[in-house]
Amino acid sequence: MTNMRPPQKSKLLKVIILGDGGVGKSALLTRFVSNRYEENNFHTIGVEFMDKDIAVDGEKYTLQIWDTAGQERFRALRTPFYRGSDMCLLCYALDDRDSLRGLRLWRNEFLNYADVEPDRFPFIVVGNKNDIRAEKRQVSSEDVQKWCTEQGISAHIETSSKAATNVTDAFVLALRQWKKMECIAEAEQRQNGETINLTQPIRLMQRRSCCMGGDGATKSADVIDADDDDDGQTTDAAMHAPNAISRHLFGQFRSSPKAPSTNYRL
Numbered sequence: 600m601t602n603m604r605p606p607q608k609s610k611l612l613k614v615i616i617l618g619d620g621g622v623g624k625s626a627l628l629t630r631f632v633s634n635r636y637e638e639n640n641f642h643t644i645g646v647e648f649m650d651k652d653i654a655v656d657g658e659k660y661t662l663q664i665w666d667t668a669g670q671e672r673f674r675a676l677r678t679p680f681y682r683g684s685d686m687c688l689l690c691y692a693l694d695d696r697d698s699l700r701g702l703r704l705w706r707n708e709f710l711n712y713a714d715v716e717p718d719r720f721p722f723i724v725v726g727n728k729n730d731i732r733a734e735k736r737q738v739s740s741e742d743v744q745k746w747c748t749e750q751g752i753s754a755h756i757e758t759s760s761k762a763a764t765n766v767t768d769a770f771v772l773a774l775r776q777w778k779k780m781e782c783i784a785e786a787e788q789r790q791n792g793e794t795i796n797l798t799q800p801i802r803l804m805q806r807r808s809c810c811m812g813g814d815g816a817t818k819s820a821d822v823i824d825a826d827d828d829d830d831g832q833t834t835d836a837a838m839h840a841p842n843a844i845s846r847h848l849f850g851q852f853r854s855s856p857k858a859p860s861t862n863y864r865l
């Protein structure tokens with residue numbers, strides 16, 4: 600006999616990162632999962648995913664994060680992988696005004712192929728490259744706030760994969776948005792008198808299909824505990840590079856180099 604609770608199983612959640620080519624989606628994923636940054640990244644072709652364990656508010660999650668090709672010509676390669684996503688990071692670069700405007704198309708493309716309810720799906724907006732010099736910045740906090748309000752998105756955050764700023768926070772923010780949506784869905788189910796399966800996340804959205812990577816995914820060796828900090832903020836310094844990381848590619852790379860703030864208290 601023991602009083603010990605059985606080890607808590609972590610929930611597997613599929614996260615998708617969308618945005619124009621070159622805004623830094625792959626850099627964000629690499630920084631989050633393996634705490635590395637490369638100046639000369641390759642364009643993604645198709646999609647690739649990596650897993651990362653994270654603990655938020657005392658609960659464990661495995662985030663299966665899908666990085667997609669931002670270039671228009673790879674549309675057909677990326678869209679089949681949208682279904683089954685639990686949350687979406689819409690990513691733009693702070694030195695590229697057009698990449699913020701482009702998020703409307705990204706959101707529409709996602710809604711179209713993922714077949715989810717627009718008002719019930721956890722989107723967050725991520726402004727990457729906030730390490731750039733002030734004179735290079737093309738998007739102000741007011742611009743992004745206005746855009747988010749127009750689109751009905753309640754959370755945005757600025758990050759820098761290069762300087763390792765707010766990267767973990769961006770994923771925690773998305774996770775908290777997902778939890779918020781789950782709570783709303785659960786409350787609605789209760790109101791409607793439906794049976795709630797407490798072992799499963801509540802799904803308002805169309806569910807995942809063949810695109811999940813399952814057990815074959817390589818996971819980072821370390822676990823981020825987003826609750827560790829005294830002030831409730833997560834920090835990238837809390838991350839450690841894992842021993843062996845590999846990406847699961849659903850396309851290939853081609854080798855051509857390319858050229859903190861949030862509205863949300865975590």
Ligand SMILES: Nc1nc2c(ncn2[C@@H]2O[C@H](COP(=O)(O)OP(=O)(O)OP(=O)(O)O)[C@@H](O)[C@H]2O)c(=O)[nH]1
Nearest residue numbers: 620621622623624625626640643669728759760761
């Ligand atoms: N200054 C700065 N540059 C960054 C940052 N993140 C990425 N970059 C630069 O932006 C380039 C493109 O980054 P990627 O991560 O490949 O962009 P992507 O959005 O994945 O691009 P696609 O694969 O074409 O969709 C990198 O090679 C870096 O030079 C950042 O936080 N700050």
